[in-house]
Amino acid sequence: MTDRPAPRFFSYAQNLEDYHLSLLLGDVERGFYIDVGGGHAVADNVSFWFYERGWRGIVVEPQADIARAYRLVRPRDATVEALCGAEVGEAVLFQAERFHGLSTTVRQHAEAAGAAGVATVERRLPVTTLAALCAAHAPERIDFLKIDVEGAEASVLAGNDWTRFRPRVVVVEAVAPWTMADRSADFAPILTAAGYRDVLFDGLNRFYLAGEELQRAARLPAEPTPWDAVLHLGEYGPAHRDASHPDHALAIGFDPDLLGRLAVMEADELSPRLPPDHAPDSEATRAALARIATMFDGGYVVDEA
Known part of the structure:
Protein backbone atom coordinates (compact mmCIF):
# COMPACT_ATOMS: atom_id res chain seq x y z
CA MET A 1 0.00 0.00 0.00
CA GLU A 90 -4.13 57.51 26.10
CA ALA A 91 -2.89 57.99 22.54
CA VAL A 92 -4.18 58.77 19.06
CA LEU A 93 -4.75 55.98 16.57
CA PHE A 94 -4.72 57.00 12.93
CA GLN A 95 -7.25 54.43 11.76
CA ALA A 96 -7.05 53.61 8.08
CA GLU A 97 -10.27 53.28 6.15
CA ARG A 98 -10.59 49.98 4.26
CA PHE A 99 -6.86 49.18 4.54
CA HIS A 100 -7.10 48.41 8.26
CA GLY A 101 -3.60 46.92 8.39
CA LEU A 102 -2.15 50.39 7.84
CA SER A 103 -3.67 51.87 11.00
CA THR A 104 -0.92 53.29 13.19
CA THR A 105 -0.10 55.51 16.14
CA VAL A 106 2.86 56.99 14.25
CA ARG A 107 1.87 60.24 12.54
CA GLN A 108 4.66 59.95 9.96
CA HIS A 109 3.28 56.63 8.74
CA ALA A 110 -0.28 57.98 8.68
CA GLU A 111 0.91 60.87 6.52
CA ALA A 112 2.61 58.42 4.17
CA ALA A 113 -0.65 56.50 3.93
CA GLY A 114 -2.49 59.71 3.10
CA ALA A 115 0.01 60.53 0.37
CA ALA A 116 -0.72 57.10 -1.12
CA GLY A 117 -4.46 57.77 -1.10
CA VAL A 118 -5.33 55.89 2.09
CA ALA A 119 -7.54 58.04 4.31
CA THR A 120 -7.21 57.85 8.09
CA VAL A 121 -9.43 58.98 10.95
CA GLU A 122 -7.96 60.08 14.30
CA ARG A 123 -9.31 58.27 17.36
CA ARG A 124 -8.13 58.84 20.92
CA PRO A 226 9.50 29.05 0.54
CA TRP A 227 6.04 30.50 0.05
CA ASP A 228 4.78 27.57 -2.02
CA ALA A 229 5.71 24.98 0.61
CA VAL A 230 2.33 25.46 2.30
CA LEU A 231 -1.26 26.26 1.37
CA HIS A 232 -2.56 29.79 1.99
CA LEU A 233 -6.09 30.98 2.61
CA GLY A 234 -5.38 34.06 0.50
CA GLU A 235 -4.74 31.95 -2.60
CA TYR A 236 -8.41 31.02 -2.92
CA GLY A 237 -10.95 33.13 -4.75
CA PRO A 238 -14.23 34.32 -3.22
CA ALA A 239 -15.74 31.33 -1.46
CA HIS A 240 -19.11 31.47 -3.22
CA ARG A 241 -17.40 31.37 -6.64
CA ASP A 242 -14.31 29.21 -6.05
CA ALA A 243 -15.39 25.57 -5.86
CA SER A 244 -12.00 24.63 -4.39
CA HIS A 245 -12.43 26.97 -1.41
CA PRO A 246 -12.73 24.93 1.81
CA ASP A 247 -16.02 26.68 2.66
CA HIS A 248 -17.56 26.85 -0.82
CA ALA A 249 -20.51 24.58 0.02
CA LEU A 250 -21.50 26.80 2.93
CA ALA A 251 -20.90 30.07 1.09
CA ILE A 252 -23.21 29.34 -1.83
CA GLY A 253 -26.17 29.17 0.54
CA PHE A 254 -25.91 32.87 1.43
CA ASP A 255 -27.11 35.94 -0.37
CA PRO A 256 -23.89 37.45 -1.81
CA ASP A 257 -24.81 40.80 -0.26
CA LEU A 258 -24.40 39.23 3.20
CA LEU A 259 -20.97 37.68 2.72
CA GLY A 260 -19.05 40.64 4.11
CA ARG A 261 -21.06 40.58 7.35
CA LEU A 262 -20.82 36.88 8.16
CA ALA A 263 -18.06 37.22 10.76
CA VAL A 264 -20.02 39.74 12.83
CA MET A 265 -23.60 38.48 12.52
CA GLU A 266 -25.25 37.47 15.77
CA ALA A 267 -26.58 33.95 16.28
CA ASP A 268 -30.25 34.89 15.95
CA GLU A 269 -29.58 36.44 12.55
CA LEU A 270 -27.48 33.51 11.38
CA SER A 271 -29.68 30.63 12.53
CA PRO A 272 -32.35 30.79 9.80
CA ARG A 273 -29.68 31.07 7.11
CA LEU A 274 -27.47 28.15 8.16
CA PRO A 275 -27.78 24.48 7.16
CA PRO A 276 -29.17 22.26 9.95
CA ASP A 277 -25.74 20.77 10.70
CA HIS A 278 -24.13 24.18 11.39
CA ALA A 279 -24.80 25.60 14.85
CA PRO A 280 -24.43 29.40 14.77
CA ASP A 281 -22.26 29.54 17.87
CA SER A 282 -20.01 26.57 17.18
CA GLU A 283 -16.37 27.50 16.71
CA ALA A 284 -16.16 25.51 13.48
CA THR A 285 -19.10 27.41 12.00
CA ARG A 286 -17.75 30.75 13.12
CA ALA A 287 -14.35 29.96 11.62
CA ALA A 288 -15.92 28.99 8.30
CA LEU A 289 -18.02 32.16 8.20
CA ALA A 290 -14.97 34.29 8.93
CA ARG A 291 -13.00 32.59 6.14
CA ILE A 292 -15.85 33.26 3.72
CA ALA A 293 -16.04 36.91 4.77
CA THR A 294 -12.35 37.65 4.23
CA MET A 295 -12.79 38.70 0.61
CA PHE A 296 -15.54 41.15 1.49
CA ASP A 297 -14.89 42.60 4.96
CA GLY A 298 -11.39 43.98 4.49
CA GLY A 299 -9.51 40.82 5.41
CA TYR A 300 -8.19 40.73 1.86
CA VAL A 301 -8.70 43.88 -0.15
CA VAL A 302 -9.91 42.91 -3.60
CA ASP A 303 -11.82 44.66 -6.33
CA GLU A 304 -14.92 42.68 -7.15
CA ALA A 305 -16.19 43.06 -10.69
Whole structure:
Protein backbone atom coordinates (compact mmCIF):
# COMPACT_ATOMS: atom_id res chain seq x y z
CA MET A 1 0.00 0.00 0.00
CA THR A 2 1.32 3.43 -0.94
CA ASP A 3 1.53 5.91 1.91
CA ARG A 4 -0.55 9.01 1.42
CA PRO A 5 1.45 12.25 1.41
CA ALA A 6 1.12 14.29 4.56
CA PRO A 7 -1.41 17.12 4.20
CA ARG A 8 0.19 20.47 3.49
CA PHE A 9 0.20 23.08 6.21
CA PHE A 10 -2.71 25.52 5.82
CA SER A 11 -1.41 28.98 6.66
CA TYR A 12 -3.51 31.99 7.58
CA ALA A 13 -0.57 34.34 8.09
CA GLN A 14 0.84 36.99 5.79
CA ASN A 15 4.36 35.60 5.60
CA LEU A 16 4.26 32.03 6.98
CA GLU A 17 4.69 33.29 10.54
CA ASP A 18 2.27 30.64 11.80
CA TYR A 19 4.21 27.91 10.00
CA HIS A 20 7.57 28.94 11.47
CA LEU A 21 5.98 29.24 14.91
CA SER A 22 4.53 25.75 14.50
CA LEU A 23 8.06 24.43 13.92
CA LEU A 24 9.24 26.06 17.13
CA LEU A 25 6.23 25.14 19.26
CA GLY A 26 4.74 22.07 17.60
CA ASP A 27 5.13 20.03 20.76
CA VAL A 28 2.94 22.41 22.79
CA GLU A 29 -0.70 21.48 23.30
CA ARG A 30 -3.29 24.15 24.09
CA GLY A 31 -0.70 26.85 24.49
CA PHE A 32 -1.05 30.57 25.13
CA TYR A 33 -0.20 33.52 22.89
CA ILE A 34 -0.32 37.30 22.99
CA ASP A 35 -1.17 38.92 19.65
CA VAL A 36 -0.61 42.69 19.71
CA GLY A 37 -2.04 44.31 16.61
CA GLY A 38 -4.19 41.31 15.82
CA GLY A 39 -5.67 42.62 12.57
CA HIS A 40 -8.39 40.59 10.91
CA ALA A 41 -9.46 37.62 13.04
CA VAL A 42 -8.56 35.15 10.27
CA ALA A 43 -6.98 36.72 7.18
CA ASP A 44 -3.23 37.37 7.39
CA ASN A 45 -3.52 36.33 11.02
CA VAL A 46 -0.59 34.84 12.93
CA SER A 47 -2.46 33.28 15.85
CA PHE A 48 -5.60 31.79 14.27
CA TRP A 49 -3.90 28.54 13.21
CA PHE A 50 -3.12 27.97 16.88
CA TYR A 51 -6.60 28.97 18.03
CA GLU A 52 -8.07 26.28 15.77
CA ARG A 53 -5.92 23.75 17.62
CA GLY A 54 -7.19 24.60 21.06
CA TRP A 55 -4.85 27.42 22.01
CA ARG A 56 -6.08 30.68 23.50
CA GLY A 57 -4.57 34.04 24.25
CA ILE A 58 -4.77 37.80 24.50
CA VAL A 59 -5.53 39.77 21.35
CA VAL A 60 -4.96 43.53 21.38
CA GLU A 61 -6.97 45.13 18.57
CA PRO A 62 -8.03 48.78 18.86
CA GLN A 63 -10.29 48.88 15.79
CA ALA A 64 -13.85 48.36 17.01
CA ASP A 65 -15.30 46.40 14.08
CA ILE A 66 -12.36 44.01 14.06
CA ALA A 67 -12.45 43.56 17.83
CA ARG A 68 -16.14 42.67 17.57
CA ALA A 69 -15.32 39.92 15.08
CA TYR A 70 -12.74 38.47 17.47
CA ARG A 71 -15.31 38.23 20.23
CA LEU A 72 -17.64 36.24 17.97
CA VAL A 73 -15.14 34.14 16.02
CA ARG A 74 -12.63 33.55 18.81
CA PRO A 75 -14.50 33.60 22.14
CA ARG A 76 -11.72 31.81 24.07
CA ASP A 77 -9.42 34.78 23.50
CA ALA A 78 -9.36 37.82 25.75
CA THR A 79 -9.93 40.61 23.22
CA VAL A 80 -8.66 43.97 24.43
CA GLU A 81 -9.96 46.91 22.41
CA ALA A 82 -7.13 49.33 23.16
CA LEU A 83 -3.64 50.39 22.17
CA CYS A 84 -0.51 48.90 23.72
CA GLY A 85 2.52 50.99 24.62
CA ALA A 86 5.25 51.82 27.09
CA GLU A 87 2.92 53.34 29.69
CA VAL A 88 -0.75 53.23 30.61
CA GLY A 89 -2.59 56.30 29.35
CA GLU A 90 -4.13 57.51 26.10
CA ALA A 91 -2.89 57.99 22.54
CA VAL A 92 -4.18 58.77 19.06
CA LEU A 93 -4.75 55.98 16.57
CA PHE A 94 -4.72 57.00 12.93
CA GLN A 95 -7.25 54.43 11.76
CA ALA A 96 -7.05 53.61 8.08
CA GLU A 97 -10.27 53.28 6.15
CA ARG A 98 -10.59 49.98 4.26
CA PHE A 99 -6.86 49.18 4.54
CA HIS A 100 -7.10 48.41 8.26
CA GLY A 101 -3.60 46.92 8.39
CA LEU A 102 -2.15 50.39 7.84
CA SER A 103 -3.67 51.87 11.00
CA THR A 104 -0.92 53.29 13.19
CA THR A 105 -0.10 55.51 16.14
CA VAL A 106 2.86 56.99 14.25
CA ARG A 107 1.87 60.24 12.54
CA GLN A 108 4.66 59.95 9.96
CA HIS A 109 3.28 56.63 8.74
CA ALA A 110 -0.28 57.98 8.68
CA GLU A 111 0.91 60.87 6.52
CA ALA A 112 2.61 58.42 4.17
CA ALA A 113 -0.65 56.50 3.93
CA GLY A 114 -2.49 59.71 3.10
CA ALA A 115 0.01 60.53 0.37
CA ALA A 116 -0.72 57.10 -1.12
CA GLY A 117 -4.46 57.77 -1.10
CA VAL A 118 -5.33 55.89 2.09
CA ALA A 119 -7.54 58.04 4.31
CA THR A 120 -7.21 57.85 8.09
CA VAL A 121 -9.43 58.98 10.95
CA GLU A 122 -7.96 60.08 14.30
CA ARG A 123 -9.31 58.27 17.36
CA ARG A 124 -8.13 58.84 20.92
CA LEU A 125 -7.99 55.50 22.70
CA PRO A 126 -6.80 54.03 25.99
CA VAL A 127 -3.28 52.60 26.13
CA THR A 128 -2.36 49.56 28.18
CA THR A 129 0.98 47.78 28.57
CA LEU A 130 2.20 44.24 28.06
CA ALA A 131 2.89 43.95 31.77
CA ALA A 132 -0.66 45.00 32.63
CA LEU A 133 -2.15 42.63 30.06
CA CYS A 134 -0.10 39.71 31.34
CA ALA A 135 -0.96 40.44 34.95
CA ALA A 136 -4.66 40.49 34.10
CA HIS A 137 -4.99 37.64 31.61
CA ALA A 138 -1.88 35.49 31.13
CA PRO A 139 -1.09 32.12 32.71
CA GLU A 140 2.34 31.36 34.11
CA ARG A 141 3.64 30.17 30.72
CA ILE A 142 3.34 32.34 27.61
CA ASP A 143 4.32 30.46 24.46
CA PHE A 144 4.60 33.29 21.97
CA LEU A 145 4.21 37.03 21.66
CA LYS A 146 3.62 38.60 18.25
CA ILE A 147 3.75 42.36 17.67
CA ASP A 148 2.70 44.14 14.49
CA VAL A 149 1.76 47.75 15.19
CA GLU A 150 3.04 49.64 12.15
CA GLY A 151 6.12 51.31 13.58
CA ALA A 152 5.40 51.37 17.32
CA GLU A 153 6.87 47.95 18.19
CA ALA A 154 9.61 49.34 20.44
CA SER A 155 7.04 51.15 22.55
CA VAL A 156 5.06 47.93 23.03
CA LEU A 157 8.16 45.98 24.06
CA ALA A 158 9.17 48.72 26.50
CA GLY A 159 5.94 48.17 28.42
CA ASN A 160 6.71 44.62 29.55
CA ASP A 161 8.27 43.31 32.75
CA TRP A 162 10.72 40.89 31.12
CA THR A 163 11.75 39.35 34.42
CA ARG A 164 8.19 38.39 35.31
CA PHE A 165 6.64 37.72 31.88
CA ARG A 166 8.85 35.81 29.44
CA PRO A 167 7.25 34.49 26.26
CA ARG A 168 9.18 31.57 24.84
CA VAL A 169 9.13 33.13 21.36
CA VAL A 170 8.76 36.78 20.35
CA VAL A 171 7.88 37.70 16.76
CA VAL A 172 8.22 41.38 15.87
CA GLU A 173 7.54 43.07 12.55
CA ALA A 174 10.97 44.42 11.72
CA VAL A 175 10.54 46.55 8.61
CA ALA A 176 9.23 50.08 8.30
CA PRO A 177 5.81 50.65 6.74
CA TRP A 178 6.03 51.82 3.12
CA THR A 179 9.84 51.81 2.82
CA MET A 180 10.33 48.22 4.09
CA ALA A 181 13.66 49.33 5.57
CA ASP A 182 14.99 47.14 8.38
CA ARG A 183 14.34 48.94 11.67
CA SER A 184 15.28 46.17 14.06
CA ALA A 185 17.71 48.54 15.75
CA ASP A 186 14.70 50.39 17.18
CA PHE A 187 13.65 47.48 19.38
CA ALA A 188 16.39 44.80 19.36
CA PRO A 189 18.27 46.28 22.37
CA ILE A 190 15.19 45.76 24.55
CA LEU A 191 15.03 42.07 23.71
CA THR A 192 18.78 41.53 23.86
CA ALA A 193 18.92 43.09 27.32
CA ALA A 194 16.08 40.79 28.38
CA GLY A 195 18.05 37.70 27.33
CA TYR A 196 16.48 36.98 23.95
CA ARG A 197 18.32 35.95 20.82
CA ASP A 198 17.43 36.67 17.19
CA VAL A 199 17.04 33.28 15.44
CA LEU A 200 15.24 34.03 12.15
CA PHE A 201 14.49 36.94 9.83
CA ASP A 202 11.77 36.02 7.33
CA GLY A 203 12.02 39.23 5.31
CA LEU A 204 9.28 40.90 7.33
CA ASN A 205 9.60 39.77 10.96
CA ARG A 206 12.34 38.83 13.37
CA PHE A 207 11.88 35.77 15.56
CA TYR A 208 13.49 35.79 19.00
CA LEU A 209 13.89 32.96 21.48
CA ALA A 210 14.24 33.40 25.22
CA GLY A 211 17.68 32.33 26.40
CA GLU A 212 16.16 29.44 28.31
CA GLU A 213 14.49 28.17 25.10
CA LEU A 214 17.42 28.37 22.68
CA GLN A 215 17.42 24.62 22.07
CA ARG A 216 14.30 25.18 19.97
CA ALA A 217 16.30 27.14 17.38
CA ALA A 218 17.47 23.86 15.81
CA ARG A 219 13.87 23.26 14.65
CA LEU A 220 13.99 26.22 12.27
CA PRO A 221 15.27 26.00 8.69
CA ALA A 222 18.49 27.78 7.82
CA GLU A 223 16.51 30.02 5.46
CA PRO A 224 12.85 31.09 5.57
CA THR A 225 10.50 28.46 4.19
CA PRO A 226 9.50 29.05 0.54
CA TRP A 227 6.04 30.50 0.05
CA ASP A 228 4.78 27.57 -2.02
CA ALA A 229 5.71 24.98 0.61
CA VAL A 230 2.33 25.46 2.30
CA LEU A 231 -1.26 26.26 1.37
CA HIS A 232 -2.56 29.79 1.99
CA LEU A 233 -6.09 30.98 2.61
CA GLY A 234 -5.38 34.06 0.50
CA GLU A 235 -4.74 31.95 -2.60
CA TYR A 236 -8.41 31.02 -2.92
CA GLY A 237 -10.95 33.13 -4.75
CA PRO A 238 -14.23 34.32 -3.22
CA ALA A 239 -15.74 31.33 -1.46
CA HIS A 240 -19.11 31.47 -3.22
CA ARG A 241 -17.40 31.37 -6.64
CA ASP A 242 -14.31 29.21 -6.05
CA ALA A 243 -15.39 25.57 -5.86
CA SER A 244 -12.00 24.63 -4.39
CA HIS A 245 -12.43 26.97 -1.41
CA PRO A 246 -12.73 24.93 1.81
CA ASP A 247 -16.02 26.68 2.66
CA HIS A 248 -17.56 26.85 -0.82
CA ALA A 249 -20.51 24.58 0.02
CA LEU A 250 -21.50 26.80 2.93
CA ALA A 251 -20.90 30.07 1.09
CA ILE A 252 -23.21 29.34 -1.83
CA GLY A 253 -26.17 29.17 0.54
CA PHE A 254 -25.91 32.87 1.43
CA ASP A 255 -27.11 35.94 -0.37
CA PRO A 256 -23.89 37.45 -1.81
CA ASP A 257 -24.81 40.80 -0.26
CA LEU A 258 -24.40 39.23 3.20
CA LEU A 259 -20.97 37.68 2.72
CA GLY A 260 -19.05 40.64 4.11
CA ARG A 261 -21.06 40.58 7.35
CA LEU A 262 -20.82 36.88 8.16
CA ALA A 263 -18.06 37.22 10.76
CA VAL A 264 -20.02 39.74 12.83
CA MET A 265 -23.60 38.48 12.52
CA GLU A 266 -25.25 37.47 15.77
CA ALA A 267 -26.58 33.95 16.28
CA ASP A 268 -30.25 34.89 15.95
CA GLU A 269 -29.58 36.44 12.55
CA LEU A 270 -27.48 33.51 11.38
CA SER A 271 -29.68 30.63 12.53
CA PRO A 272 -32.35 30.79 9.80
CA ARG A 273 -29.68 31.07 7.11
CA LEU A 274 -27.47 28.15 8.16
CA PRO A 275 -27.78 24.48 7.16
CA PRO A 276 -29.17 22.26 9.95
CA ASP A 277 -25.74 20.77 10.70
CA HIS A 278 -24.13 24.18 11.39
CA ALA A 279 -24.80 25.60 14.85
CA PRO A 280 -24.43 29.40 14.77
CA ASP A 281 -22.26 29.54 17.87
CA SER A 282 -20.01 26.57 17.18
CA GLU A 283 -16.37 27.50 16.71
CA ALA A 284 -16.16 25.51 13.48
CA THR A 285 -19.10 27.41 12.00
CA ARG A 286 -17.75 30.75 13.12
CA ALA A 287 -14.35 29.96 11.62
CA ALA A 288 -15.92 28.99 8.30
CA LEU A 289 -18.02 32.16 8.20
CA ALA A 290 -14.97 34.29 8.93
CA ARG A 291 -13.00 32.59 6.14
CA ILE A 292 -15.85 33.26 3.72
CA ALA A 293 -16.04 36.91 4.77
CA THR A 294 -12.35 37.65 4.23
CA MET A 295 -12.79 38.70 0.61
CA PHE A 296 -15.54 41.15 1.49
CA ASP A 297 -14.89 42.60 4.96
CA GLY A 298 -11.39 43.98 4.49
CA GLY A 299 -9.51 40.82 5.41
CA TYR A 300 -8.19 40.73 1.86
CA VAL A 301 -8.70 43.88 -0.15
CA VAL A 302 -9.91 42.91 -3.60
CA ASP A 303 -11.82 44.66 -6.33
CA GLU A 304 -14.92 42.68 -7.15
CA ALA A 305 -16.19 43.06 -10.69
